[in-house]
Structures are given as C-alpha cells and as structure tokens.
Amino acid sequence: MKRISRILFPLLLLTLLLGGCATTKVPSGEEGAGGGAGGAGGMGSAETSAATAGGSWSGSPLEDPNSPLYQKVIYFDFDSSEIKPEFLPVLRAHADYLIRTPSAHVMIEGHCDERGSREYNIALGWRRANAVKEFLEAEGVSPLQLETISYGEERPAVPGHNEEAWAKNRRAVLDYQ
Amino acid sequence: MKPLLQLFLLLLVLGAQAGRAELVIEITEGVEGALPIAVVPFRWSGDPASPPPQKVGRIVAADLHRSGYFKPLPESQMLAFPATTAEVDFRDWRALKQENLVIGEIAPNGPGGYKVNFKLFDVYKGEQLMGYSFATTARDLRSVAHHIADLVFETLTGKPGAFATRIAYIVSEGTIEKPRISLRIADSDGHNSQVIVSSSEPLMSPAWSPDGRKLAYVSFENGRPSIWIQEVFTGKREKVTSFKGINGAPAWSPDGRFLAMCLSKDGDPDIYVMDLARRKLRRLVRHWAIDTEPAWSPDGRYIVFTSDRGGSPQIYRIPVTGGKAQRLTFENGYNARASYSPDGKLLTFITRVGRQFRIAVMDLARGSTTVLTDGSLDESPSFAPNGSMIIYATRYRGKGVLAAVSTDGRVKQRLATQSGDVRDPAWSPFYQ
Numbered sequence: 001m002k003r004i005s006r007i008l009f010p011l012l013l014l015t016l017l018l019g020g021c022a023t024t025k026v027p028s029g030e031e032g033a034g035g036g037a038g039g040a041g042g043m044g045s046a047e048t049s050a051a052t053a054g055g056s057w058s059g060s061p062l063e064d065p066n067s068p069l070y071q072k073v074i075y076f077d078f079d080s081s082e083i084k085p086e087f088l089p090v091l092r093a094h095a096d097y098l099i100r101t102p103s104a105h106v107m108i109e110g111h112c113d114e115r116g117s118r119e120y121n122i123a124l125g126w127r128r129a130n131a132v133k134e135f136l137e138a139e140g141v142s143p144l145q146l147e148t149i150s151y152g153e154e155r156p157a158v159p160g161h162n163e164e165a166w167a168k169n170r171r172a173v174l175d176y177q
Numbered sequence: 178m179k180p181l182l183q184l185f186l187l188l189l190v191l192g193a194q195a196g197r198a199e200l201v202i203e204i205t206e207g208v209e210g211a212l213p214i215a216v217v218p219f220r221w222s223g224d225p226a227s228p229p230p231q232k233v234g235r236i237v238a239a240d241l242h243r244s245g246y247f248k249p250l251p252e253s254q255m256l257a258f259p260a261t262t263a264e265v266d267f268r269d270w271r272a273l274k275q276e277n278l279v280i281g282e283i284a285p286n287g288p289g290g291y292k293v294n295f296k297l298f299d300v301y302k303g304e305q306l307m308g309y310s311f312a313t314t315a316r317d318l319r320s321v322a323h324h325i326a327d328l329v330f331e332t333l334t335g336k337p338g339a340f341a342t343r344i345a346y347i348v349s350e351g352t353i354e355k356p357r358i359s360l361r362i363a364d365s366d367g368h369n370s371q372v373i374v375s376s377s378e379p380l381m382s383p384a385w386s387p388d389g390r391k392l393a394y395v396s397f398e399n400g401r402p403s404i405w406i407q408e409v410f411t412g413k414r415e416k417v418t419s420f421k422g423i424n425g426a427p428a429w430s431p432d433g434r435f436l437a438m439c440l441s442k443d444g445d446p447d448i449y450v451m452d453l454a455r456r457k458l459r460r461l462v463r464h465w466a467i468d469t470e471p472a473w474s475p476d477g478r479y480i481v482f483t484s485d486r487g488g489s490p491q492i493y494r495i496p497v498t499g500g501k502a503q504r505l506t507f508e509n510g511y512n513a514r515a516s517y518s519p520d521g522k523l524l525t526f527i528t529r530v531g532r533q534f535r536i537a538v539m540d541l542a543r544g545s546t547t548v549l550t551d552g553s554l555d556e557s558p559s560f561a562p563n564g565s566m567i568i569y570a571t572r573y574r575g576k577g578v579l580a581a582v583s584t585d586g587r588v589k590q591r592l593a594t595q596s597g598d599v600r601d602p603a604w605s606p607f608y609q
Contacts, residue, residue, distance in 0.1 A: 079489070079511070115534055117514035117527050117556055118381060118601065119426040119439065120483050120490055122402075123446040123467040126423050149401060150423060154379035159353050161554065161572065 061097065062176055068093035072174040073157075074132070075167060078113070081127040083135055091132065094174055095139035102142065108132050109173040110150040111157070113166035118152055125150030132172045211248040212277065212333065214241060215270055215300075218252060219281035219293070220260035229283050229291055231318040233325070237279060237295075240326035240340040240366060244565070245588025247333075250275055262296060262305065270300045277306075279329060286312055293318070295325050297332060307332050319368060339563040340365055343605040345373070345383040345392055346570075346579060350597035360394055362409065365561075365604070367592050373407060374414075381601060384427045389605045393417070393427035393436060404438060406453075417451070428471045428480075430497075437461070437471035437480055448482050450497070462495060462502065472516040473497070481505065481524065483513040492526055505539070508546055512537075514557060518564045523584060525558040525567050536569050538584055549586040559604045560584075568592075570600040 062069045072094075074087035083091065098104055110129030112121035129148035137143055156169045216238040221228045241247035256269045260282045270278050281295035294310035309328060313321045320341060327338030342365045351357040359375035360383055374380065378397035385392060386406075393406050402424045407414035418424045422441035429436055436451045440458075448462035448471045462468045466486035473480055481494045484502070492515045493502040506512035511529035518525070521541075528537040528546070533553040539546045552571040559568050566581045566588070573580075573591060577598030580591045592599070 079485075114554060116490070116511060116529075117470060117483065119470045120467065120485075120513045122381075122423055122425050123439065123441075123469045126441055126446060127467065148422070151379065151397075152381075154381065154397070156353060161575075 069097055072176075073171050076128055076170045076172070078115070078166070078170065079124065081110075081124065081131045083131055091135055092139060095136050095141050098136065098141040098145050099139075102145065105145050105177050106136075106147070107175040107177055108146060108148045109155075109175055110148065110152075111155060111169055111171045111173065112153045113169040114153045114156065114161065115166065116153075118154070121152035122150050122154075123152075125152045128170075128172045132174070211246055213250065213273075213275050214238075214247045214277045214279065214329075214333075215250040215255065215273065215275040216241070216279040217255065217258050217260070217281070219283050219295070220258070221283050223283075223285040229318055230315050231322065233283060233293060233318060233322045234279070234281060236319060236322035236366070237326045237329065240323060240338075241329065243366065243590055244330060244338075244340075245583060245590070246330070265298065267298075267300055267303045275300050277329075277333060279325075281325070289314055291315070291318060293321050293325075297329055319364065323364065323366070336565060337563045337607075339561040339565065339604075339607070342562055342607060343389070344568060344579070345385065345603045345605070346599055347380055347383070347601040348597045348599050349577070360392070362392075362605075373409065373412075374405075382426055383601060383603045384429055385603055385605045386429050387431055387433045387606055389608045392603075393429065395425050395427065404436075406436075417453075417456075422446075423469075426470045428473060430473050431475055431477045437473065439469035439471070448480065448495075450480075461497070461499060464502075470514050474517050475519055475521040481515045481517070483515065492524065505541075506546070516559065518560050518584070519562055520564055523560075523564075525560060525584075527556050527558065536567060536582065538567070547586065549582045549584075550580070550589075552580075555580075557601050559602055561604050562607045566604075568602045568604050570602060 061067055064070055068090050071090045074083065074090060108129045110125030112125050129150055133146050133148050136146060157171065158165050158168045216234050218232065219234040238249040242249050250273060254273065257266065259265045259280050265280065278298040278300050279295060281293060284292045286292040291313050292310065293313060296308040297306045298304065299306055307328065311321045323341035326340040330338030343362050344365055345360065345362045348359050348361055349356050357375065357377060358380045360373045360380045361370050362373055363370040373392065376396060376398045381395040383392050383394045390410065391406055391408055393404060395402050396405055403419040404417045404424045404427050405414050406417050417436065418438065420440050420442035423439055423446050426439040427436050434453060436453055438449055438451065439446050440449050445465055446467045446469050447460055447464065448468050450459045450461050461480065462482060464484065464486055466484050468482055468484045470483040471480045478497055479494050480497055481492055483490050484493050487504065489510045490513045491504055492506040492512050493504050495502040509528045509530060513527050515524045515526035524539045524541060526537055527534055528548060530548055534555055535548050535552060536550040536555045536558045537546050537548045555569055555571045557570045564584065566583050568579060568581045571578060571580045577600045578591055579599050579602045580589065582589050
C-alpha cells in the first residue's frame, strides 16, 4: 500500500494542481463527515474525496510530505506515556482527518526502547498507544476507528544500543489500515 | 555414487546448521579455590571402530567446571587412565594434588544400547564415595553424562546438581525489518538446541510448567499477542488466551493447576489467575496502574509482580487469595521482573543502578539487596532449579547473549550462539 501510494502521490499532486487546488493543507473540518462519507466533498476537500473515492487514492493525503498527516510517529520520554506538546498539532491533524474520513481505520502501535523488562515494556507500550487513542477520542474521533496494540521492545524501529536509538524506539505509530 | 554424494553433502549442510545453533559456554569468572578433580576419559570396551557418539567423561568434566565449584584436571596432565578400581593408583592422583577422582567405562548393551558405569573416589582417603551404572541409548548419552555430573556435584557439595536440566530462550535472527524469531530449548550446557516454535512475529516470555513438560509463552503470530501452552515432547499446543489488548507474562503455579498472567481486557494491565482445568479467570490485582510480571512463591501462597502504582516500576507482593499488595523494593528508581528462588528465601529481579540495568537478589528475611551483575542491559533473570545460579539475558560485543551468575555473584559464565540475538531465558525445573 505504501509503495503504491508513493507512485500515486505525484499523480495525485498533478490532479490537485490541474484541479486548481494546490493546497494540500487539511481544511479545518468545515466539510464535516458528510464530505468524506459521500465521497464527493467538493472543491475545498479534493484530498478528502480522493482519500475515500475508492481503492486507488486511498490514504494519499497521509502520504503528502507537506501535510501534518505525513507524520505518523510520535516519540516519548523514558518510562513515560505523556504526549509531548510538540506532537499535539500532528495528533490533532490526524483527529481531523479521521473525523472527516469515517472509513479510515488506524491501528495505534505502542513501542518502547530496549531498557528495562520486556513484559513491563509491553504494558508501557500499551499505555503509550492508549494515551494516543484517548487523545484522539477526546478530539472527537469515533472509538470504532481506533485500535491499539503494544509491541513493547520487541519491534524496534532502529537497531543500536544508545540514547539516539532508544529515543527513536520509544514511540507510538499510527498505522492506517 | 552421485546420489550418495549428494546425501553426504546434505548431511554436511544439516550438520553445519545444527552446529550453528549450539550455545557455547564460556566461564568468565570462577570461584577461587575451586575443588581440584580428575575426570578420567571413560573407557569404551566395545568395537574400537565404532566408539560411542559422546565423550561422556568430558561432558562430566565440562559440567563440573561450568559450575565454578570445580577445577577439572586437563587430560594432558594425567599420568594414567584407569577405568576400573583395580587400575587406580591413588599415588598418581595425590602427586597431581587432586582431591577427587572420577573413572568410568562404557560397554555395548544390545543393539544401539550402552551401559555406562562410573565411580567417584576420595583420593586422600583412598576410598570410593559412590558408583552407579546406567543402561542407555546413543540419544541419551549426553543426558546420562549430565546425571553423573549431578551425582558427583551433590556428593561433594551437598547441593543437588542442575546439569540434567534445560533452558528455554528466544533467538532473533534476520534483519530489523524481517526478523525470524524462534523459541528454543537446549540442555543446560547449551547443547541439543531445538526449535520449539518459530515466527516472523514476536515470541516472548517462555515459562516452564512445574513438571518441565510444558512451556507457556506469548506469541504475536496472529498479529496480536496470545498466550499458548505447548507440550515440549510432542509439540502439541493450544491457545490459552487471546483477549483484546495485552495477553502476557504467563507464570505457572507450583502445582501446575493455575496460570497467572497479565491481561488488559478490562481496562488496565492487571494480574489474573486462570484455573487451567476449568479455564476460569480471576482478577487478582485490580489497579489503574501497570500491574504485570506475576511470579508465584514456591509455597504457592503469594504472587510477586511489577507495578508502577508508586510512580516507578517496583516489586509488590500479594496473597494468592487476594488482599492488600505490599511493596518490597524501595532502592533505585526501577525494579521489575521478580521471581523467587526455589527455597523461597530470595527474589531475583532487574534493578537500575545509575543508568545501568542489572540483576539483583533480595534476601527476603533481611530485606537486603545485592546487585550481582555488571552489564548495562541485563534482564530476564531466572533461577536454576537447585538455586545455585541465575540465568539472565545481557549484551556482549553488540549481541544479545545469555549469561549465568551464582547467587553469591562469585561465579559467572556466558552462553552465546554464533548467530542471532539470544534473550528471555527460563531455566527448567528438575525432571521428575
């Protein structure tokens, strides 16, 4: 899916440009759920309708490097599941997107660095994933669109056994399905 | 001729693969004043052209050496190679300053069978301390050697040996994007490594049933964590839990009837106890904090677990019947993954010292804690069934390896495979 999106993204961008809608910023919710559900959102939400118009364009705004939706990973401090303020705009963008795209479904993965015990890290990863889920729900996302799984320290993003690697592994990942 | 050659090559390849998976044990620190002992190579009395497939005497010597309690005499320094009492001249061994002597013989015993006998002597008194004879097969020769080591160890130290036991552990191979994870078991000396289950998804937390015949473990093979119980000897297995959220940290009760675990199905990670026969769950610990990593006391009355209810992970204890949880650890900001020694007097767990994660033991009667290891990412400690050693996971030269340390911290050994990261060890109970 990601690979397809990578190929399709330039096409989408071209379409958007031709359609006179150069902006890839998500309009702040004025389209509501109707646009997404109907699959024909109109001018201001070209990317939203594209996202829900069927298989081929699905997830495209999520692949736009200029969109806050492009970022699907947020990072945590050691032994903490507190969402850092710097990641709130990213999560709010995802919340908006999910609200406007009720067909979208996210698996929120919680991960930890390798330090400490493995099963405690499963619980810590669970708590990180849950912190993200609760934030999105508080922003108005339907719980039915959200699922969580914790991998603890079992699925590191990067190898390495230093603070730099650990910082990249203490994360929650929004995996759109 | 050609097919035969191909078969031979295939066997070579298979042999090489089996060899790669073996754990190699290195003694990193031994006890000063370890007992000198001479283990003479066991004499084969059958056809010299087809000797037994295992060097039993050498396995015995290696076991004793690995314990840290003994210093076996190198074969090259031996003056004689007796195999019977009549052939023993104690003066030879006194001259070499050996306190004890082990001799043995292996004889053919029907098709594919062997008879192994051994004797243990006190060199200075010049008398036999014990002697046994075993009938066995090629497949079980290593196991007989470990039993002999157990008998020698117990006779000379007064403590039961744990050489004829096994370890279960997780090996991760491949790349970070495409890992190959396997749960394996091996003899306590690292030989006879066998894959029990393998997956491209995480496998975790192997736990032996008290009779050593089953392993409970966590598998993400269906994309989500589930607890499985697998029969070690038949490979038969069943899924025990597959609830929404966490299904983790399985721990058998000492009588094998219950499995404690961590589930988050009712909101938070909490400790549950399952009656295995009736598949009935009871929520033992209910708290908004993280509660996980249950472990039973050997008398079956208590469960210790990790909780961050006080703001950081610490060890707590609760009666199995329920009630108030009592906090056991107060030093250091991170204590987790506790388990009891077989006599119930000690707890081993991970503790954070500065920025390092190390293995500690707590004397429960005194409340005093000792840090046993000096790594920076040590985890998953598990007692040997005789309580003499703790096996744990650590890192060495950029790889995950297993290591063991004596409960007094004086003996250290490292176990390593040649490929992959090794972790999450669990030492088996004694086999009944």
